[in-house]
Amino acid sequence: MSTEEIRAALAEIVNEVAGIPADSVQLDKSFSDDLDVDSLSMVEVVVEAEEKFGVTIPDDEVKNLKTVGDAVAYIERNRAA
Amino acid sequence: MSRTRVVVTGLGTTSPLGGDVASTWEGLLAGRSGVRPLGDMADGLPVKIGAPAAVDPTEVLDRVVARRLDRSSQLALVAALEAWADSGLDVVKEAGDLDGDRFGVAFASGIGGVHTLLSNHEVLLEKGPRRVSPISVPMLMANAPAATISLKLGARGPVNTPVSACASGNEAVSLAADQIRLGRVDVAIAGGTEAAIHPLPIAAFANMMALSKNEGDPTTVSRPFDVARDGFVLGEGAGALVLESLEHAQARGARIYAEILGTGITADAHDIAQPDPAGRGGARAIKAAVQDAGVVPTDIAHVNAHATSTPQGDVAESLMLHAILGSAANDLVVSATKSMTGHLLGGAGALEAVATVLAIHHRTAPPTINLDEQDERVELDVATKPRDLPLGDIAAINNSFGFGGANVAVVFGSPS
Numbered sequence: 001m002s003t004e005e006i007r008a009a010l011a012e013i014v015n016e017v018a019g020i021p022a023d024s025v026q027l028d029k030s031f032s033d034d035l036d037v038d039s040l041s042m043v044e045v046v047v048e049a050e051e052k053f054g055v056t057i058p059d060d061e062v063k064n065l066k067t068v069g070d071a072v073a074y075i076e077r078n079r080a081a
Numbered sequence: 082m083s084r085t086r087v088v089v090t091g092l093g094t095t096s097p098l099g100g101d102v103a104s105t106w107e108g109l110l111a112g113r114s115g116v117r118p119l120g121d122m123a124d125g126l127p128v129k130i131g132a133p134a135a136v137d138p139t140e141v142l143d144r145v146v147a148r149r150l151d152r153s154s155q156l157a158l159v160a161a162l163e164a165w166a167d168s169g170l171d172v173v174k175e176a177g178d179l180d181g182d183r184f185g186v187a188f189a190s191g192i193g194g195v196h197t198l199l200s201n202h203e204v205l206l207e208k209g210p211r212r213v214s215p216i217s218v219p220m221l222m223a224n225a226p227a228a229t230i231s232l233k234l235g236a237r238g239p240v241n242t243p244v245s246a247c248a249s250g251n252e253a254v255s256l257a258a259d260q261i262r263l264g265r266v267d268v269a270i271a272g273g274t275e276a277a278i279h280p281l282p283i284a285a286f287a288n289m290m291a292l293s294k295n296e297g298d299p300t301t302v303s304r305p306f307d308v309a310r311d312g313f314v315l316g317e318g319a320g321a322l323v324l325e326s327l328e329h330a331q332a333r334g335a336r337i338y339a340e341i342l343g344t345g346i347t348a349d350a351h352d353i354a355q356p357d358p359a360g361r362g363g364a365r366a367i368k369a370a371v372q373d374a375g376v377v378p379t380d381i382a383h384v385n386a387h388a389t390s391t392p393q394g395d396v397a398e399s400l401m402l403h404a405i406l407g408s409a410a411n412d413l414v415v416s417a418t419k420s421m422t423g424h425l426l427g428g429a430g431a432l433e434a435v436a437t438v439l440a441i442h443h444r445t446a447p448p449t450i451n452l453d454e455q456d457e458r459v460e461l462d463v464a465t466k467p468r469d470l471p472l473g474d475i476a477a478i479n480n481s482f483g484f485g486g487a488n489v490a491v492v493f494g495s496p497s
Contacts, residue, residue: 019145043215050211 001079003027006053006072013048014068017041027069035068053079087258087341088330088496091168091323092435093160093272097316097422100136101163105432106439109447110467114300114421116314122280127287130299131278132316132423149216150229151194152276153319156428157226158233160321161188161270165234168323169335170268174235185238185266186227187257188321189249189273191427191483194221196279226274226319238266244427246483247389249273250320251430254479254491255344257324267329273431274319283315289354293390303424304451305388305417306395306459313389316423320431322438337496339438342376342476345369349486356482360397363387364404366488367478371405374492376476378409381492383446383470383477385437386461388417389424398480399459414468415461416440417449430481430489437479441495444470 001009011025018041024034031037037045042065046057049071055078057065065071094101097115098108108115115132123129138155139147147155165171173179197220204212219225224242231240239260243252250273257271286292293312295302303314330337347369349362356363371378384402388395395417402410418436425432440446446468455463470477476494481487 017145017148019143040216040219047212047215 003072003076006075007068009052010049010068010071013045013052017044017048025068027067027072029068030066031068049075055079085262085264086327087261087324088327089322089338089341089438090325090330090335091164091170092338092438093163093167093321094319094432094435095134095136095138095156095159096318096432097132097135100141100159102167102435109418109421109436110445112421112448112450114450115316116299116303116423118299119278123283126280126283128283128292128294130302130314132314133278134318149220151197151220151225153190153194153274154220154226154229156276156317156319157188157272157274158229160272160274160319161230161234164270164321164323170323173333179268181235181237183238183267184236185240185257185260185269186230186236187241187243187253187260187269187271188227188230189243189253189427190223190226191244191246191249191275192277192282193223194225195277195282197221199279199281230270234270236270245487245489246485247424247426247429248481248483248487248489249427249430250432251434251479251481251489251491252346252487253431254322254341254434255346255489258341258344261324261326267326269324270321271324271431272319272321273428275426275428276317277426278315278317286315291391301451303390303420305386305390305420305449306455306463307452308454308456310390310392310395312391313419314423316425318425318432319428320435322431322434339441339493340496341491342494343370343372343374343492345373345490347488349488351486354484356394356397358393358397360401360404362486363397363480363482363488364401366490367401367405367480370478370490370492374476374494376492376494378406380474380476381406381409381413381478382475383437383440384413384415385433385440385477385479386415386417387480387482389419394482396456396458399461403460411460411462413462414446414470415463416447417463418447420450420452430479433481434479434491437477437493440470441475441477441493444472446470
């Protein structure tokens with residue numbers, strides 16, 4: 001999957017969970033500050049992303065995923081590993 | 082100092098007969114049954130019928146709002162929003178003229194978020210603990226419906242969840258009225274909800290021999306007071322009422338449907354599931370409510386009976402009314418609306434409170450369907466067609482009884 005494909009698939013999850021238009025889920029956007037994804041919704045996004053991308057995102061790692069780009073990069077690194 | 086008077090200024094429901102008050106009331110007056118086959122979900126179950134909500138709440142609510150709510154809270158929110166708009170308080174709030182600190186909620190469910198609990202249990206078994214929804218606790222907790230309404234409408238006073246099985250909805254009405262009487266709030270939304278049409282509750286209620294096993298035409302199975310009744314039909318939905326102090330309602334020129342004159346709450350201390358066969362606990366609740374209301378038996382023109390269509394309970398209710406109201410029990414018009422809606426458990430008392438208030442407002446008692454041959458032990462004038470109620474000052478009682486021996490009676494009066 002390309003970076004853009006991962007971003008687009010993640011955007012669909014964010015849309016499903018939080019109702020944020022998929023178009024606005026761009027790499028430079030902060031989940032909490034720009035997209036209004038609250039902490040419980042973020043956990044839902046993480047759990048769905050784990051299933052979708054076949055990765056594990058430990059709770060300790062979730063706090064480092066500030067932006068959509070952080071999450072996409074984490075998924076890229078750990079899918080490859 | 083005189084007691085604070087409590088009035089009803091808004092009504093809402095989403096029921097087996099319709100997605101709002103107008104369609105539900107029309108269905109009640111038409112004698113329409115909301116009972117139908119449950120389809121595939123009932124495969125292998127001992128009972129294959131129920132009375133689901135006529136309108137799926139996910140069709141009405143915003144998708145993202147709905148996905149974070151158990152079905153019981155979805156139904157509660159739909160009913161509460163209708164009642165809120167009906168009261169006109171939505172406009173008052175928009176104008177910044179509602180004090181959220183003086184606004185409370187008392188909203189009940191008998192069972193809670195059972196769909197969320199069981200669907201997450203399936204996820205746990207099939208996919209493991211990591212896949213259990215992080216929002217399952219706020220979705221399934223008992224106070225989720227009340228909290229959902231508080232959040233949506235900005236109610237920052239007491240937000241209560243009285244739980245008394247099938248009396249819960251009526252107890253919520255009583256509790257909300259108490260909060261206003263005690264001066265804690267000026268406005269409260271009261272009601273009850275239930276969404277328990279799921280194989281597990283159906284199997285459980287069937288195994289305790291509470292549900293009808295009648296396999297005839299589904300619309301004829303819920304038959305309160307009839308000789309052929311053999312148990313209740315599980316229903317689904319919610320009812321909501323906006324209550325206000327009379328002073329608050331008058332100050333804003335609100336339409337007043339009815340007044341809550343008095344309430345009574347008792348327990349049988351007899352059995353966890355069976356009602357006291359003599360109806361003594363229920364009788365004490367009715368007596369307490371009538372005394373609290375300051376009315377005499379001949380003021381009572383109408384009773385919305387609990388009457389679930391069980392062999393014992395329906396007879397006990399007739400005994401209670403006679404024990405407390407004496408010969409006046411012969412002259413009032415009784416309606417058993419569960420004949421059409423099925424039994425909404427924790428939502429029942431609230432939906433029936435809405436029906437009782439509408440009966441006063443429209444001066445019409447709804448019919449009881451499927452009453453082909455009245456049990457001779459039920460010595461009551463049960464309406465089988467819509468019946469006119471007298472003009473002038475009248476009162477009406479809404480009865481609800483629940484497992485655990487809970488008994489709640491609420492006396493409503495025409496506005497004066």
